[in-house]
Structures are given as structure tokens and as C-alpha cells.
Amino acid sequence: MQVAGGNRNAANKPLDSNGKREWSNGLCGCFEACGTCCYALWCPCIVHGKNKQRLAHLSDKNSPDPDGGSCCSGSCWGHCLLSSCGLSFILQCMNRGETRGRYGIEGGGCGDCCASLCCAPCDLVQVSREIELEEKSFGQRY
Structure with a gap:
């Protein structure tokens, strides 16, 4: 699906009868993006902040964020704060839902919550790779 200069289905995943598709990369494919996976394991707030900012820039400006997302954004600090009490999965769940909506990916809130709660680093990498x-x-390198 080509929209405003960017391809929202760059891996050409088939659409179902409802116009939805699967994720371009599996949830357990996080090790295929080793650098992002390491960040997601040890500094998940950075990956979450970057994902959130990159997605917002694509939505607002219809172009990739030239900075690749800031690691010290409000989303990053919010994730960091909520992780101190084990609740950062809530922000990840919300961002996962936004990502699914933008890219027409099938699923729902329950699946988003489960992925964010049970497989937080893999969730962060999967969302990052979809945005990427x-x-x-x-046509730019990111």
C-alpha cells in the first residue's frame, strides 16, 4: 500500500478479505536485527522512544525522521518511569496498536497486550522493523 511517498506494505504481504495483513517480520525474528535487539534487551526505553518518534514523524510529516528518532524523548522517559514499577508494557501495547493501525496489520488489543507484556524486547524490535x-x-538509508 503506497501512501504519500512511503510504502506501508514494503514486504508485499498479502491482504486478507478485510484488507488486513500480517506483520512483515515475526515476533520471534528479533535476532535478525541484532543491534536493535540488544538495545531492546538492555535499554528498552530508548527503542520505545525512537519507535514512537519515528512513527509520529511518518504520520505527521509523511517522511522519515531525519534523526532516526530521539533516544531522550518524553516517550523514552515515560517508558523508563513506568518500567520502574513494571508497567512499561502499557506504553508498548499502545504503540503496537498504533503501528498495527498505520500498516493495516491484523490483530487486536489483547494480542498487543500479550506481546508487549510477555515478549517486550521482541515486540519493540518487531515494531521498529515494521517502521523501518x-x-x-x-529511497533513503535508515
């Missing part, structure tokens, strides 16, 4: 595919479709 659209960013790359602009």
Missing part, C-alpha cells in the same frame, strides 16, 4: 520498512521505501 516504510522508511526505507522512501
Whole structure:
């Protein structure tokens, strides 16, 4: 699905009868993006902040964030604060839902919550890789 310069289905996943598709990368495919996976394991707030900012820039400006997302954004600090009491999965769940909505990916809130709660680092990497595919479709290197 080509929209405003970016391809929201860059991996050309087939659409179902409802116009939805699967994620471009599996939840357990996080080790295929080793650097992002390491950040997601040891500094998940940074990956969450970057994902949130990159997605917002694509939504607002219809172009990739030239900075690749800031690691010290409000989303990053919010994630860090909530992780101190074990609740950061809530922000990840919300961002996962926004990502699914933007890319027309099938699923729902329950699945988003389970992925964010049970597989938090893998969730962060999967969302990052989905955003990255659209960013790359602009013909720029990210």
C-alpha cells in the first residue's frame, strides 16, 4: 500500500478479505536485527522512544525522521518511569496498536497486550522493523 511517498506494505504481504495483513517480520525474528535487539534487551526505553518518534514523524510529516528518532524523548522517559514499577508494557501495547493501525496489520488489543507484556524486547524490535520498512521505501538509508 503506497501512501504519500512511503510504502506501508514494503514486504508485499498479502491482504486478507478485510484488507488486513500480517506483520512483515515475526515476533520471534528479533535476532535478525541484532543491534536493535540488544538495545531492546538492555535499554528498552530508548527503542520505545525512537519507535514512537519515528512513527509520529511518518504520520505527521509523511517522511522519515531525519534523526532516526530521539533516544531522550518524553516517550523514552515515560517508558523508563513506568518500567520502574513494571508497567512499561502499557506504553508498548499502545504503540503496537498504533503501528498495527498505520500498516493495516491484523490483530487486536489483547494480542498487543500479550506481546508487549510477555515478549517486550521482541515486540519493540518487531515494531521498529515494521517502521523501518516504510522508511526505507522512501529511497533513503535508515
